[in-house]
Amino acid sequence: MLKKRIIPCLDIREGRVTKGVEFKNNVDIGDPVELSQFYSESGADEIVIYDISASPNGLPPDFKTIEAVAAKSFIPICIGGGIKCFADAARCISSGAEKVSLNSIAPQKPQLIGEIAEHFGVQAIVLSLDVRKDPSCISGYRLVINGGRSDTKWDMLDWIRFAVPLGVGELCVNSIDQDGRRKGFDNYLLQLIKSETNIPLIISGGAGCAQHVADALHNGADAALVASIVHSGETTVSGLKSICVAQGLNMRMDW
Amino acid sequence: MAENGSLVGLLDYGAGNLGSVARAISSLGYQVKSIKTHDEMLSVDHLIFPGVGSAKQAMNSLGRMDLIAPLKDYAASGRPLLGICVGMQVLGQWSDEGSLKCLGIFPYNVTKFECEEPVPHMGWNSVCWNDRHPAHAQGSSRLTESSNFYFVHSYAAFISRDGFPYSYLLAESEYGGQKFVISSHKEMCGVLNVTSKKVVVRDYNLLRTS
Numbered sequence: 001m002l003k004k005r006i007i008p009c010l011d012i013r014e015g016r017v018t019k020g021v022e023f024k025n026n027v028d029i030g031d032p033v034e035l036s037q038f039y040s041e042s043g044a045d046e047i048v049i050y051d052i053s054a055s056p057n058g059l060p061p062d063f064k065t066i067e068a069v070a071a072k073s074f075i076p077i078c079i080g081g082g083i084k085c086f087a088d089a090a091r092c093i094s095s096g097a098e099k100v101s102l103n104s105i106a107p108q109k110p111q112l113i114g115e116i117a118e119h120f121g122v123q124a125i126v127l128s129l130d131v132r133k134d135p136s137c138i139s140g141y142r143l144v145i146n147g148g149r150s151d152t153k154w155d156m157l158d159w160i161r162f163a164v165p166l167g168v169g170e171l172c173v174n175s176i177d178q179d180g181r182r183k184g185f186d187n188y189l190l191q192l193i194k195s196e197t198n199i200p201l202i203i204s205g206g207a208g209c210a211q212h213v214a215d216a217l218h219n220g221a222d223a224a225l226v227a228s229i230v231h232s233g234e235t236t237v238s239g240l241k242s243i244c245v246a247q248g249l250n251m252r253m254d255w
Numbered sequence: 256m257a258e259n260g261s262l263v264g265l266l267d268y269g270a271g272n273l274g275s276v277a278r279a280i281s282s283l284g285y286q287v288k289s290i291k292t293h294d295e296m297l298s299v300d301h302l303i304f305p306g307v308g309s310a311k312q313a314m315n316s317l318g319r320m321d322l323i324a325p326l327k328d329y330a331a332s333g334r335p336l337l338g339i340c341v342g343m344q345v346l347g348q349w350s351d352e353g354s355l356k357c358l359g360i361f362p363y364n365v366t367k368f369e370c371e372e373p374v375p376h377m378g379w380n381s382v383c384w385n386d387r388h389p390a391h392a393q394g395s396s397r398l399t400e401s402s403n404f405y406f407v408h409s410y411a412a413f414i415s416r417d418g419f420p421y422s423y424l425l426a427e428s429e430y431g432g433q434k435f436v437i438s439s440h441k442e443m444c445g446v447l448n449v450t451s452k453k454v455v456v457r458d459y460n461l462l463r464t465s
Contacts, residue, residue, distance in 0.1 A: 001429075002376065002378050002406075002430055003380065003403065004378075005379070045379055046405070070274065070275065071278070076407065095274075096274055098307070099407070118309065118312075119308055119312050120307060120308045120312075121307075121309045121408075121409070122409060123377065123407045123408055124307070124308075169375045169377070169409070170377060198371075198373050199375065200373045200378070222373060222378065223378070252403045254403060
């Protein structure tokens with residue numbers, strides 16, 4: 001049976017893993033290669049690496065770090081941040097990533113989704129959405145970009161309806177309102193998206209304790225992205241998984 | 256698979272990452288050689304056809320590199336050949352991904368998941384080994400234990416749809432009520448539908464016995 005996934009998320013700024021609150025006030029967490037290896041060996045189901053300094057500085061992803069991480073991690077890797085063209089995506093994959101994640105670039109250049117999907121298959125493309133509650137949108141959520149600093153014209157559900165058929169294999173939805181606040185994932189948001197699409201869904205932004213993760217997985221998320229909760233050391237991936245298993249969720253427990 | 260120290264060719268057709276497959280093979284004690292031409296293919300006794308990407312791109316690349324006939328000759332020569340992921344698709348008869356005639360070395364067709372569950376099939380899933388396959392009798396009892404593999408695919412060779420010859424089947428998995436081929440073995444040719452190369456590294460016993 002297919003297992004639900006726990007995915008540690010490493011935000012990388014200038015080669016170091018950082019973590020912010022609501023995308024601000026970043027603090028240093030550690031070395032991306034060491035952390036990836038640690039998570040790979042302690043039960044993480046895959047790893048997502050966002051190079052958050054690449055896009056603002058107009059740089060491509062940090063391919064050297066991707067290669068170094070890939071050499072040490074025996075679980076799949078997804079790379080986001082700084083992918084602006086097909087060549088960037090191809091180089092992420094040739095550097096050892098299984099998937100690439102597109103965020104701010106996608107509404108500006110939606111054809112990029114199709115270009116990557118045509119070559120590498122839809123399963124290699126994660127569409128990452130940052131969304132913020134906005135009563136002026138019919139769905140209640142607006143697509144935002146640049147780490148939440150810029151609004152787009154898109155109602156979140158309109159964007160999903162438009163973008164997924166272009167060649168998206170998986171969605172990763174991050175609630176800006178919840179990110180780093182540790183009050184739980186937005187489960188209403190999760191169910192809203194599940195009712196709209198039938199591709200795998202990763203929920204991101206807001207896990208504060210194991211129960212939040214279990215709740216999101218029970219509410220239909222295929223995977224949960226976790227950052228603060230595991231980076232801080234107060235809980236572990238295997239600890240999270242044990243609690244999920246105790247609540248009847250199917251998790252991978254052999255690693 | 257091969258004697259320690261022997262040379263294993265890795266087909267490099269420009270689609271994706273060979274690094275982790277190469278690392279997996281090296282870690283088993285074999286030498287790895289990248290194969291891009293017919294002449295290079297003639298120089299190896301074991302060949303791995305890895306893959307990231309779409310079957311259509313893989314077939315186009317093979318065509319452009321004049322490798323289609325050499326690959327068929329290689330398979331017919333009885334030398335060991337292993338297809339992984341897209342390599343597995345391309346060794347079959349037909350792929351619905353791109354509506355594509357493939358090499359026809361294996362008898363299956365590759366079609367899309369039709370189920371209520373989310374597609375692509377993405378994440379860790381358990382596999383079920385076919386204990387009756389002769390490869391299991393050749394000293395690989397470790398493969399009878401169930402274990403999880405990472406999958407990331409929308410297409411597969413389905414056992415129920417095609418009347419897949421059970422005697423070829425090494426392992427199968429199930430998703431959305433549909434059983435599909437994980438690993439298959441016919442004479443000296445093998446295929447693996449284990450999409451993540453990292454998992455091949457982790458579960459290299461599977462590689463060793465394929």
